[in-house]
Amino acid sequence: xxxxxxxxxxxxxxxxxxxQAVQRILEAAKAPVVWEEHPAGLAALERDLDVLPxxxxxxxxxxxxxxxxxxxxxxxxxFSSVNVQLRKQLDLYxxxxxxxxxxxxxxRFEDVDLVIIRENTEGLxxxxxxxxxxxxxxxxxxxxxxxxxxxxxxxFRYATQRRREKITVFHKAxxxxxxxxxFIRMAAEEHQREYPNIGYQEAIIDxxxxxxxxxxxxFDVLLLENLYGDVVSDLCAGxxxxxxxxxGANIGETQAVFEAVHGSAPDIAGKGVANPLALLMSAVMMLxxxxxxxNDDACRSCAVKIxxxxxxxxxxxxxxxxxxxxxGTNEFADAVIERLS
Ligand code: NAI
Numbered sequence: 457x458x459x460x461x462x463x464x465x466x467x468x469x470x471x472x473x474x475x476q477a478v479q480r481i482l483e484a485a486k487a488p489v490v491w492e493e494h495p496a497g498l499a500a501l502e503r504d505l506d507v508l509p510x511x512x513x514x515x516x517x518x519x520x521x522x523x524x525x526x527x528x529x530x531x532x533x534x535f536s537s538v539n540v541q542l543r544k545q546l547d548l549y550x551x552x553x554x555x556x557x558x559x560x561x562x563x564r565f566e567d568v569d570l571v572i573i574r575e576n577t578e579g580l581x582x583x584x585x586x587x588x589x590x591x592x593x594x595x596x597x598x599x600x601x602x603x604x605x606x607x608x609x610x611x612f613r614y615a616t617q618r619r620r621e622k623i624t625v626f627h628k629a630x631x632x633x634x635x636x637x638x639f640i641r642m643a644a645e646e647h648q649r650e651y652p653n654i655g656y657q658e659a660i661i662d663x664x665x666x667x668x669x670x671x672x673x674x675f676d677v678l679l680l681e682n683l684y685g686d687v688v689s690d691l692c693a694g695x696x697x698x699x700x701x702x703x704g705a706n707i708g709e710t711q712a713v714f715e716a717v718h719g720s721a722p723d724i725a726g727k728g729v730a731n732p733l734a735l736l737m738s739a740v741m742m743l744x745x746x747x748x749x750x751n752d753d754a755c756r757s758c759a760v761k762i763x764x765x766x767x768x769x770x771x772x773x774x775x776x777x778x779x780x781x782x783x784g785t786n787e788f789a790d791a792v793i794e795r796l797s
Pocket of ligand 1: 470474525526527529530539699700716718719720721722723724729730731732734
């Protein structure tokens with residue numbers, strides 16, 4: 457059986473707790489992966505390394521795949537986000553975040569099944585900020601033909617491959633006529649040029665958010681620029697049980713980094729109560745990615761086995777505190793391991 461070397465970045469805050477739980481589950485499921493651990497974020501600074509060491513980036517370039525825990529970013533000061541740097545340096549331009557109702561997790565809506573596709577390298581996240589004059593600061597929103605077109609193309613190709621019916625672009629092109637205007641123009645062009653069979657809609661983001669919380673079944677795949685994708689991901693997480701249950705992938709042409717949507721959750725770090733499911737689901741996406749890109753059936757069957765096991769654990773009422781359950785991080789991991797067939 458082929459063993460795939462995966463770069464593991466444990467991150468900080470709840471990162472090490474949830475990563476260890478996920479590693480344990482993958483090991484019990486006999487996933488064909490070998491971990492190579494690399495530091496980033498606070499964990500790297502504590503070892504007197506750069507916040508994003510070149511060796512970590514090089515390892516991901518070399519092996520093409522990583523599983524990453526969350527990394528804290530200081531608010532309003534300090535170093536710029538490791539997560540953003542990583543996505544930009546590796547040109548991981550497509551963030552994919554499936555949001556689905558899980559068995560045994562009661563929420564306001566049943567059968568939510570959305571996919572968020574977020575442009576990961578441009579927009580206000582370009583990090584170009586300056587002080588124009590004392591008391592006046594500015595952040596620049598960047599959009600390029602190439603960046604907007606490639607994410608639109610990626611989203612339509614994804615929708616086609618996954619047999620999804622419709623893409624809705626959330627935007628604010630009524631106000632940001634150039635940047636968001638370009639984003640929707642490129643999406644509409646890609647739709648007409650290559651993917652006319654997929655449904656296509658545009659929605660101004662404020663009204664779109666209202667419609668999302670009223671009735672998410674109106675939507676299928678959502679395509680958004682960077683900042684909107686960030687915000688709407690957390691909104692959608694709230695529709696299915698919160699940040700503990702939404703996975704993600706950052707995908708480029710030759711590399712992919714899998715990580716949960718949530719952050720380092722400093723309020724619960726070190727307490728052993730964090731939900732490892734979002735990272736576990738990200739690991740399942742990683743196994744499916746390996747199956748698709750390296751033609752490895754063992755990865756696919758392992759992904760199915762793990763998904764069945766966590767669905768069964770949830771159905772049996774095994775849940776962490778964020779889902780109003782009583783299990784801690786490790787107990788939930790044990791419950792999943794017990795259900796691996
Ligand atoms: P957060 O996602 O860390 O936490 C928001 C709330 O959700 C908190 O109450 C937290 O306890 C809860 N939560 C999050 N994940 C959970 C889990 N697995 N199980 C149970 N509860 C969970 O967002 P916040 O507080 O805004 O950010 C904290 C730090 O994380 C910041 O420094 C931020 O920059 C960073 N961050 C990093 C990300 C990444 O590494 N990709 C993504 C988002 C935020």
